[in-house]
Amino acid sequence: MSTFDNPFDPDRNLRAGCACGQHQSAAEHEQATALRCDPVESEEKRYEGVVASAVMRAMFPQDVARRAFLKSVGASTALAALSQFFPLQTATEVFAQAGAPEKKDLKVGFIPITCATPIIMAAPLGFYAKHGLNVDVVKTAGWAVIRDKTINKEYDAAHMLAPMPLAISLGLGANAIPFAVPAIENINGQGIVLASKHKDKRDPKDWKGMKFAIPFDYSMHNYLLRYYLAEHGIDPDADVQLRSVPPPEMVANLRADNIDGFLAPDNICQRAIYDGVGFMHLLSKEIWDGHPCCSFAASREFITTAPNSFAALTRAIVDATAYASKAENRKQIAEAIAPANYINAPVTVLEQVLTGTYADGLGGVKTDEKRVDFDPFPWQSFAVWMLTQMKRWGQIKGDVDYKAVAEQVYLATDTRKLMTEMGLAPPAGSYKSFAVMGKTFDPAKPEDYLAGFKIRKAS
Amino acid sequence: MTSSLRVRAGLVSIVLLVAFLGVWHLAVRSTAPVATMSPEYAKLMGLTATQGKSAMPGPLDVGAKLWEHVRRPFYDNGPNDKGLGIQLGYSIARVGAGYLLAVLVAIPLGFLIGMSPLLSKALDPFIQVLKPISPLAWMPLALYTIKDSSISAIFVIFICSIWPMLLNTVFGVASVRKEWINVARTLEVGTIRRAFTVILPAAAPTILTGMRISIGIAWLVIVAAEMLVGGTGIGYFVWNEWNNLSITNVIIAILLIGVVGMLLDQILARFTRMVTFPE
Numbered sequence: 001m002s003t004f005d006n007p008f009d010p011d012r013n014l015r016a017g018c019a020c021g022q023h024q025s026a027a028e029h030e031q032a033t034a035l036r037c038d039p040v041e042s043e044e045k046r047y048e049g050v051v052a053s054a055v056m057r058a059m060f061p062q063d064v065a066r067r068a069f070l071k072s073v074g075a076s077t078a079l080a081a082l083s084q085f086f087p088l089q090t091a092t093e094v095f096a097q098a099g100a101p102e103k104k105d106l107k108v109g110f111i112p113i114t115c116a117t118p119i120i121m122a123a124p125l126g127f128y129a130k131h132g133l134n135v136d137v138v139k140t141a142g143w144a145v146i147r148d149k150t151i152n153k154e155y156d157a158a159h160m161l162a163p164m165p166l167a168i169s170l171g172l173g174a175n176a177i178p179f180a181v182p183a184i185e186n187i188n189g190q191g192i193v194l195a196s197k198h199k200d201k202r203d204p205k206d207w208k209g210m211k212f213a214i215p216f217d218y219s220m221h222n223y224l225l226r227y228y229l230a231e232h233g234i235d236p237d238a239d240v241q242l243r244s245v246p247p248p249e250m251v252a253n254l255r256a257d258n259i260d261g262f263l264a265p266d267n268i269c270q271r272a273i274y275d276g277v278g279f280m281h282l283l284s285k286e287i288w289d290g291h292p293c294c295s296f297a298a299s300r301e302f303i304t305t306a307p308n309s310f311a312a313l314t315r316a317i318v319d320a321t322a323y324a325s326k327a328e329n330r331k332q333i334a335e336a337i338a339p340a341n342y343i344n345a346p347v348t349v350l351e352q353v354l355t356g357t358y359a360d361g362l363g364g365v366k367t368d369e370k371r372v373d374f375d376p377f378p379w380q381s382f383a384v385w386m387l388t389q390m391k392r393w394g395q396i397k398g399d400v401d402y403k404a405v406a407e408q409v410y411l412a413t414d415t416r417k418l419m420t421e422m423g424l425a426p427p428a429g430s431y432k433s434f435a436v437m438g439k440t441f442d443p444a445k446p447e448d449y450l451a452g453f454k455i456r457k458a459s
Numbered sequence: 460m461t462s463s464l465r466v467r468a469g470l471v472s473i474v475l476l477v478a479f480l481g482v483w484h485l486a487v488r489s490t491a492p493v494a495t496m497s498p499e500y501a502k503l504m505g506l507t508a509t510q511g512k513s514a515m516p517g518p519l520d521v522g523a524k525l526w527e528h529v530r531r532p533f534y535d536n537g538p539n540d541k542g543l544g545i546q547l548g549y550s551i552a553r554v555g556a557g558y559l560l561a562v563l564v565a566i567p568l569g570f571l572i573g574m575s576p577l578l579s580k581a582l583d584p585f586i587q588v589l590k591p592i593s594p595l596a597w598m599p600l601a602l603y604t605i606k607d608s609s610i611s612a613i614f615v616i617f618i619c620s621i622w623p624m625l626l627n628t629v630f631g632v633a634s635v636r637k638e639w640i641n642v643a644r645t646l647e648v649g650t651i652r653r654a655f656t657v658i659l660p661a662a663a664p665t666i667l668t669g670m671r672i673s674i675g676i677a678w679l680v681i682v683a684a685e686m687l688v689g690g691t692g693i694g695y696f697v698w699n700e701w702n703n704l705s706i707t708n709v710i711i712a713i714l715l716i717g718v719v720g721m722l723l724d725q726i727l728a729r730f731t732r733m734v735t736f737p738e
Contacts, residue, residue, distance in 0.1 A: 112702055123537075139539040141689035141698055145602075152606035248702040255514065271704065276508030341540035344703040352503055359503035363496055 099308035101132055109140045109149055109158040112343045113247060113265040114353050114372060115186050115294035116159045118320040124336045131316040142246055143216040151177055157298035157313055159185060163386040165297040167218040169409050172395055178300035181378050182314040182411045185294040189372035190221055190284035191269040194261035195254050204232035213245035213262035223389040224287050225263040230455040231437050254278050266353045266372055267345055274349050279361025283371055288436040292382045314418055318376045325374040330354040378415055380406040381431040381443035388446045394457035402446045480518045487513040516707040524707045547719060550692040554677045557616025565621045569628025594619040594680040598687050608688040615684045620673035627669025631662030663734040671727040678720045
């Protein structure tokens with residue numbers, strides 16, 4: 001949650017676990033600080049805070065020095081002292097008026113799954129309106145259609161699978177059109193569900209000959225399932241069958257015994273359990289904790305022709321994501337996005353997904369607060385990892401300039417700037433190393449990483 | 460006698476309907492044994508899992524849901540949730556637009572081809588190749604080139620409903636009785652006048668039969684097209700409810716699609732009767 005830290009809070013530091021050290025767990029700490037995290041009462045107050053935070057950071061670039069100063073005099077005294085020699089009032093007004101959007105009425109496409117939570121909830125909970133936009137969120141029939149409608153400019157921006165903007169920019173499965181990702185929609189939030197009859201086949205080594213469904217070829221679902229199978233010695237191209245199936249049909253196919261399991265976005269997983277046709281074999285976070293799932297994407301053309309609209313849109317999404325990242329808001333969000341206009345699913349299902357207290361399909365109730373989580377920062381190392389997998393499974397042939405593609409598509413720098421303006425604390429770097437099933441990925445050496453896999457298609 | 464036949468047929472229809480509903484109702488009763496589960500777990504599960512309720516809805520569920528829809532057919536809760544009346548309206552408007560375009564193209568063109576043996580032979584291979592193409596095969600191409608999903612849907616309706624009309628018009632025009640044309644020729648009637656006063660009335664029943672086949676095809680296609688592009692329309696409604704795995708609503712949509720299709724067909728049938736003449 002480091003992204004959403006409050007830089008004004010002198011009690012926060014970068015230690016792991018509970019941030020202040022006074023609570024047993026991070027959850028408990030959040031409970032205690034929940035009051036302070038609540039949204040401010042008015043727009044002016046929020047802008048004031050943002051500007052003051054920016055000034056504060058400029059005056060004390062060193063975190064330690066700033067904290068020491070705040071601790072010694074207290075935040076309100078510090079602000080009062082600050083306004084003596086800096087026109088905070090004027091600066092706030094300037095900030096609030098900055099960049100009126102070129103185009104206010106926008107259309108954003110989404111696929112009805114919980115991954116689209118920030119995009120969807122921003123409409124009923126008023127995040128678009130708050131940033132001066134009038135956005136229609138339009139439900140779309142499938143990933144290929146959402147791609148075509150965004151390319152055709154029917155949509156100004158859209159919910160896409162995290163690898164899709166990379167694929168479109170590279171011209172895989174479509175004409176090459178430069179796309180960009182200013183924000184990751186959600187992290188984690190997928191799962192492997194097996195048909196109830198496979199209750200005893202929990203070891204993937206026994207899965208030879210089974211049929212699995214994934215939603216789209218250029219998806220984290222595809223890469224994670226392939227990765228998981230390959231780590232267990234199953235060649236996803238030879239030993240099992242992987243089929244591209246639209247998510248709602250996955251549940252029906254599982255019921256009809258046409259497939260043995262699927263790796264799908266979350267409310268579909270929970271729906272299969274809710275309907276009593278399958279069980280949760282494992283959450284995708286157990287493969288890679290904190291992996292990106294879906295992204296918020298727009299074409300480069302839209303960004304250059306309407307930069308202020310794009311910035312306002314990104315702010316609204318980042319704002320909504322910050323709201324969604326808090327556990328105490330999740331129930332309200334589940335109710336807001338469940339109606340037919342949005343996801344069109346039973347509230348119980350969405351609540352189980354978003355709160356992380358869920359029935360596992362085997363008779364047990366499990367709790368994992370991070371089952372779905374939200375952090376908008378578009379790490380460029382995520383993009384590099386996806387490119388290695390595209391190459392691993394033969395979707396990209398030949399040499400790839402990993403870094404160049406990642407930096408062109410994943411707009412970490414711009415997002416960092418926007419987040420700083422909003423008073424959030426984005427990470428300093430754009431690349432981070434992470435572990436997928438215990439294997440560490442070093443974004444600086446993608447080719448070495450790729451060479452380390454025994455099962456792969458790439459030559 | 461006729462009226463008694465009608466009454467008897469009506470009675471048989473009702474008996475069949477009742478029998479069908481009865482079998483349906485019995486077939487989807489909950490029969491599966493209810494698994495034992497902790498109450499905490501049961502709260503998180505759906506009725507199928509907890510009460511052994513069949514995944515298929517029964518006629519009573521469908522009836523109740525249908526009543527709900529019929530009571531408020533025109534509500535509008537934003538871009539993705541509109542009443543069934545509005546959805547059907549969108550579909551009918553799309554079918555109407557595509558179909559009218561097809562009429563405007565197919566009938567004059569069919570006339571031309573029917574009156575000229577040369578054109579008829581020359582265009583035949585094209586028509587034969589284009590005619591059997593499935594409507595949905597056109598969809599990606601349309602979406603890609605037209606770059607507008609709603610016009611693409613109209614285009615697909617157009618391209619699919621044009622062939623029966625064209626072929627029937629050609630056939631109708633080409634098979635007007637030679638004697639009538641010869642009489643017109645003897646009376647030195649001009650080509651245009653001959654087309655409107657002799658050929659058109661003679662070919663009208665065949666042309667309208669083609670139009671009747673076309674409207675049926677157009678209505679078949681719109682559901683599939685809207686399922687693919689989404690947005691609005693009865694096809695979108697089916698897709699949206701399928702997404703929600705709500706079979707009840709899918710059944711209601713199927714019922715309504717059938718009723719509207721029948722009405723459209725009846726309208727064209729009435730027109731056909733109007734232009735039919737005894738020989």
